[in-house]
Amino acid sequence: MISVFQTYLKLGFFHIFNQQAYDHLVFLLALCAPYVLADWRRVVALVTSFTVGHSLTLALATLGFVHYNAQVIETLIPITILLTCVLNIRQASREESRRLDRNSLRDRPIVLALPNLLAAVFGLIHGLGFSSYLRELLGRQSRPVLELLAFNLGVELGQLLIVLLILLAGFTVLQVFGVGRRDWILATSSAAAGIAVVLLLGV
Structure with a gap:
């Protein structure tokens, strides 16, 4: 059992860095773009909301309780990235007049209903995307609970x-190279949005 658990733990870990999951990487970039290391509580709240969403649908779809159209999910995933980028860009534009600095987001409540709700909903969609890969690995196993957990x-x-690497990259760009936070948000969100458009056109 330990070897099976370790095997699927490694498969899950390295799947994130696989070419098949780069849309997930792009979404994480968009999700974390407005934040820096000082905002880690906010980031944890957002990522936890996202995790709850995709863990739920990953489990339900893998265990056969939920069925979906793969083509629809492939279309929805880049749309979640685009929507996240649009929200980031709007936020950066709103904050321009107030000179967004590294403390402006940190002083807000850790849990804000709308962003966390959106992260959870988007997580539901991404979880379905993960499930197709996991089902291929599992083959005909009907109740692979241990494998699913791992x-x-x-x-x-x-x-x-x-997420840690993204925050460290942001810290380096902002603190070492002196790039403005608004410029960082716009640059990373625009890059993520561009990739999402390419993904959407390729569906």
Whole structure:
């Protein structure tokens, strides 16, 4: 059992860095773009909301309780990225007059209903995307609870590493190279939106 758990833990972890999951990486970039290391509580709240969403649908779809159209999910995933980028760009534009600095988001409540709700809803969609890959690995196993748990945990560990790297990259760009926070938000969100458009056109 331990070897099976470890195997699927590694599969989940490395799947995040697989070419098949780069749309998930782009979404995480968009999700974290407005924040820096000082905002880690806010980021944890958002990522936790996203995790709850995709863990739920990953489990339900893998266990056969939920059925979906793969083409629809492939279309919806880049749309979630685009919507997140649009929200980021609107936020940066609103904050321009107030000179957005590294403390402006940190002083807000840790849990804001709308952003966390959106992250959870978008997570539901991304979880379905993960499930298609996991079902291919599992083959005909009808109730792969251990494998599902290990894979999901591996995905989360990989996701946390990626979020940390994004925040560290933002810290380096803002603090070491002196780039304005608004410019960082606009640049990363625009890049993520561009990739999402390419994904959407390729569906």
